[in-house]
Amino acid sequence: MSHSPIRKDKTCLNCRHVVEQNFCPNCGQENTDSRKTFHHLFIHFFEDLTHYENAFWKTIRNLLFKPATLTKEYLSGKRLSYLAPVRLYIFISFITFLMIALFPGESKPIVTSDKNHTKSQKEIPKNIFTGDLSDLKPGAEFDSFTKNVDSIQKFAPKEKKLDGFSYWIIKKVKYVKDHNTKKEIIEKFTESFVHNIPKVLFIIMPFFAFFLWVFHNKRKWYYFDHGIFTLHYFSFLLLMFLILFIIQKLIGLFGEDNPLTFISDIADFVGFIWMSYYFYPAHHRFYGETRWVSFLKSVALFFINSFFILFLLIIYAFYTFLNLH
Incomplete structure (x- = not known):
């Protein structure tokens, strides 16, 4: 108020x-x-999202421990007792971005070495001029190839030279590997991934709702119904991520080797199990199908969406890698 x-x-x-x-x-x-004063605007923002304290905590409690309850209540017309689905997702996203900003990843000095040295044409792997990228073997030979990519473009026969896009990719890979250790690349990618989880989930939501629409009776369920279910489900996933993130960061304040780290490990394990299982009871309770039908659809939707999410994450991982410094 x-x-x-x-x-x-x-x-x-x-x-x-x-x-x-x-x-x-x-x-x-x-x-x-x-x-209004700035203080009032800040307080009003939370009041507008949460309405009243009871509605806020009732919404969070049902979201975490009663799968599909919020969706059924909302679509049945009981909307003032809970946060609206869109506001709920926006609120959790806001808190997530805030917590990520308050607990940024640790910045560590980058140790680099001068790996660039002059090589004669004899030091270039023999398959550079006799084949294309598919001829290269992983590991040391590919490393040697990336180090000599400029020589390839300069001395190789025209038909063996890389196209502009491939050359740019190889140069970017070389730059990243020259300026980061493997550990640093993993740490930077993980930090970037964590910071962008809310964005990734937001992009996936309409596709997730579409797959639900494909699998269910079009006369009984509208895309809007699947959209509300998706908003609540993704709000749950984001909230679980936020809770686990806060637990991990708070325990991390005591150091990496403190005896409380097992609490974070247990929380991560329990959270992962609950997030993996949550969709099945939510789907069964909301759509009202038999347990076996709901189970089969849940498994099918899980694999379809996992494949789709994996595809987006591969694109995202590639984009993130190319933007490392």
Whole structure:
């Protein structure tokens, strides 16, 4: 509830209706001073998202421990007792971004060495001029190839030279490997992935709802229904990630070798199991199908969405790698 003083003027600023109480009976706008302090705006932001404390905690409790309850309640018309699905997701996303900003990844000095030295053409692997990228073997030979990519473009026969895109990719890979150790690449990628999980989930949501629409009765269920289910399910996933992230970072404040790290490990294990299982009871309770039908559809949807998510993550991983410094 807002604690701002009520305006002396009884005319609603929104619809010009006469207001005798705190809220306009015509449009519902609160009759308070329109000029607010920053403190009020910050508090009002949380109040607007959470409505009242009871509704907020009731929503979070049901979201975490009662799969599909929020979706069924919302679609049945009981909407004032809980946070609206979109506001719920936005609120959790906001807190997630805030926590990530408060607990950034540790920045470590990058140890580099001068790996660039002049090589004669004899030192270039023999298959550089006699084949294409598919001829290369993984490991040391590929490393040697990346180190000599400039020589390839300069001395190799025209038909054996790389195209512009391949050359750019190889140069980028070489730059990343020259300026980062394997451990640093993994750490940077992990940090970037964590920071972008909310964005990745947001991109996936409409596709997730589409697959639900494909698997269910089109006359009984609208895409809107699947969308609300998806919003609640992804809000759960994001909230679980947020909880595990906070636990990990708080325990990490005591050092990497502190005796409390086992709590973080247990939380991660339990959280992963619950996130993996959650979709099945949520699907069964919401769509009301038999357990076996719901189980089979859940498994099918799990693999389809996992494949789709994996495809997006591969693209994302490639993009992230190319943007490492």
